[in-house]
Amino acid sequence: MTKHTYDMGLIGNCAYLALIRKDTSVAWLCWPRFDSSFVFGDLLDEQKGGEFSIRPSAPGTFETHQYYKQNTNVLCTEIENEDGRYRVTDFAPRFPQYERYYKPLMLIRKLEPLAGTPRIKVTCNPVGDYGQTRLSRRRSSNHIAYLGLDEEIRLTTDIPLTYVLEGEDFVLNETKYLVLTYGAPLEAALASTAERFLLSTVDYWRKWVKSTSISNFQQEAVIRSALALKMHQYEDTGAIIAASTMSLPEAPGSTRNWDYRYCWMRDTFYTLTAFNNIGHFEEMERYFHYIANISTKVKDKYQPLYGISGASELTERELPLAGYLGNQPVRVGNDAYTHIQNDVYGQILVALLPLYVDCRFIDPERASPEKLVYEALHMIEKTMDQPDAGLWEFRHIAQYHCYTYLFHWAGSHAACKVAKSLKNPEMEALATRLMHESERRIEQCFSEEHQAYANAIGSPHLDASTLQLIMMGYLDPTTERAHRHLEALEKELMTPEGLFYRYRHPDDFGTPETTFLICSFWYVETLACVGRLDDAVREFEKLITYTNHLGLLSEDVDAKTGSQWGNFPQAYSHVGLVNAAYRIAKKLDRPTFV
Numbered sequence: 001m002t003k004h005t006y007d008m009g010l011i012g013n014c015a016y017l018a019l020i021r022k023d024t025s026v027a028w029l030c031w032p033r034f035d036s037s038f039v040f041g042d043l044l045d046e047q048k049g050g051e052f053s054i055r056p057s058a059p060g061t062f063e064t065h066q067y068y069k070q071n072t073n074v075l076c077t078e079i080e081n082e083d084g085r086y087r088v089t090d091f092a093p094r095f096p097q098y099e100r101y102y103k104p105l106m107l108i109r110k111l112e113p114l115a116g117t118p119r120i121k122v123t124c125n126p127v128g129d130y131g132q133t134r135l136s137r138r139r140s141s142n143h144i145a146y147l148g149l150d151e152e153i154r155l156t157t158d159i160p161l162t163y164v165l166e167g168e169d170f171v172l173n174e175t176k177y178l179v180l181t182y183g184a185p186l187e188a189a190l191a192s193t194a195e196r197f198l199l200s201t202v203d204y205w206r207k208w209v210k211s212t213s214i215s216n217f218q219q220e221a222v223i224r225s226a227l228a229l230k231m232h233q234y235e236d237t238g239a240i241i242a243a244s245t246m247s248l249p250e251a252p253g254s255t256r257n258w259d260y261r262y263c264w265m266r267d268t269f270y271t272l273t274a275f276n277n278i279g280h281f282e283e284m285e286r287y288f289h290y291i292a293n294i295s296t297k298v299k300d301k302y303q304p305l306y307g308i309s310g311a312s313e314l315t316e317r318e319l320p321l322a323g324y325l326g327n328q329p330v331r332v333g334n335d336a337y338t339h340i341q342n343d344v345y346g347q348i349l350v351a352l353l354p355l356y357v358d359c360r361f362i363d364p365e366r367a368s369p370e371k372l373v374y375e376a377l378h379m380i381e382k383t384m385d386q387p388d389a390g391l392w393e394f395r396h397i398a399q400y401h402c403y404t405y406l407f408h409w410a411g412s413h414a415a416c417k418v419a420k421s422l423k424n425p426e427m428e429a430l431a432t433r434l435m436h437e438s439e440r441r442i443e444q445c446f447s448e449e450h451q452a453y454a455n456a457i458g459s460p461h462l463d464a465s466t467l468q469l470i471m472m473g474y475l476d477p478t479t480e481r482a483h484r485h486l487e488a489l490e491k492e493l494m495t496p497e498g499l500f501y502r503y504r505h506p507d508d509f510g511t512p513e514t515t516f517l518i519c520s521f522w523y524v525e526t527l528a529c530v531g532r533l534d535d536a537v538r539e540f541e542k543l544i545t546y547t548n549h550l551g552l553l554s555e556d557v558d559a560k561t562g563s564q565w566g567n568f569p570q571a572y573s574h575v576g577l578v579n580a581a582y583r584i585a586k587k588l589d590r591p592t593f594v
Contacts, residue, residue, distance in 0.1 A: 024054045027043040034261050076089050152183070215581075239306070370424065454466075525583045
């Protein structure tokens with residue numbers, strides 16, 4: 001069976017994201033927001049998805065080499081055939097300007113001849129309303145305007161417009177530029193502005209990388225993951241999305257095709273942990289403002305996810321599109337917003353803990369610091385006896401999940417620390433009581449048969465999420481119980497390749513066919529926790545072989561073929577890599593326990 005990988009690179013500037021194929025075509029670009037309709041989306045439909053490509057004109061094969069400029073999100077694609085060789089440099093401008101970050105809805109493509117006399121063809125046909133709206137074109141002096149959306153898309157270029165409009169090929173014998181904008185157009189000198197933006201963007205990303213706190217362990221992989229994660233924060237509101245794409249299947253024909261362009265409370269906890277581990281706090285502060293805004297609108301419960309604007313209704317619907325490699329349905333929106341997933345309250349508390357107890361953050365930066373903590377604690381208390389859908393978002397199964405009680409415990413533990421910092425004995429007493437009650441519920445999940453913690457009270461099934469019992473310190477990693485729990489999970493859920501399934505029992509869509517990558521990274525973290533450091537390093541090194549050619553990770557991996565599946569790039573997976581590397585590095589820096 002052929003190994004399937006996503007042969008694309010991600011660019012972005014915290015205002016938008018785009019995926020560029022190895023043949024230079026823009027496979028995915030949503031404007032004006034992460035969760036807007038695509039303007040280029042042939043990833044999901046080659047006929048309706050529009051096109052923006054810079055391909056060789058000659059028929060036949062060509063060789064391609066795609067790479068990032070080191071320590072940046074600036075992507076280079078080199079194409080070579082019998083006519084010659086050329087390079088396309090793609091980037092989304094991002095750099096400091098006027099005491100803020102300049103991050104326009106602007107895709108800049110620099111074309112450079114490298115050898116011979118390459119003949120190329122530039123095609124630019126954006127679409128709207130998920131491929132249902134074809135745009136009209138208006139030729140101007142030095143640009144083409146595409147009309148029919150709320151705002152104008154404009155292509156400004158020094159390539160003869162006739163060649164672009166009529167689909168004619170031409171010889172690339174000097175450097176050319178293409179600047180595509182949504183809304184505000186480029187109104188400045190083309191070549192010099194594009195070059196200045198390129199240098200400034202490269203400088204921004206390299207300074208950002210230099211400011212990370214990472215060890216020498218697997219630095220290259222950690223840096224690429226950190227750069228990918230940074231792009232997944234929608235800076236305007238502070239929301240962090242799970243992935244840039246929608247409806248890429250978890251396995252071929254599985255119908256598990258979901259829209260991940262939203263902010264999950266759970267995913268964000270892990271993402272902020274990763275940023276905290278590498279010494280970046282700006283993302284956490286922005287996310288605090290996003291959560292604070294949502295908290296003022298909450299009536300009876302937090303949803304598992306919200307839109308990047310804080311929108312609460314994310315109604316799921318199916319689109320008349322062919323689907324990725326024919327996989328249907330193509331879904332936009334996500335009905336998981338209606339689910340009850342009670343782990344979110346603890347995750348909010350744990351994610352925001354540093355804002356309350358880390359002296360690098362100043363109290364006046366936050367209004368009503370106690371309000372959010374009290375709200376989350378009261379939600380934990382209110383939902384202690386309520387079954388939920390769990391972190392895997394079962395659609396027709398409600399249980400008393402071990403993972404939920406773990407985060408009731410962890411969130412209450414975090415609230416105790418906040419209470420001490422705020423010198424609030426009432427809050428501390430409430431948090432302590434809830435922590436002990438959560439412990440009692442977690443212990444009810446223990447299975448004598450497995451000598452391990454089941455996924456829910458009274459359930460016979462094991463679940464990779466319970467690795468977190470060791471990772472988060474609920475189970476002392478030096479104890480026999482922790483080791484037996486880990487061994488039971490290895491026996492039940494691990495493949496010979498060292499990959500981990502979320503679970504092996506049937507759910508709403510049958511039995512999962514592919515492994516869930518973050519679970520494999522959780523396993524690595526757990527190995528490090530229990531002192532099996534050599535095993536942790538070995539398994540980590542295996543996992544980074546499942547990246548694509550650029551070091552980017554998908555959501556799922558087929559254990560038999562090593563194929564990438566699920567939405568891409570998946571923030572969860574890159575979070576897993578960063579946090580597992582951090583955990584190993586901490587152990588490598590000091591003697592391990594036996």
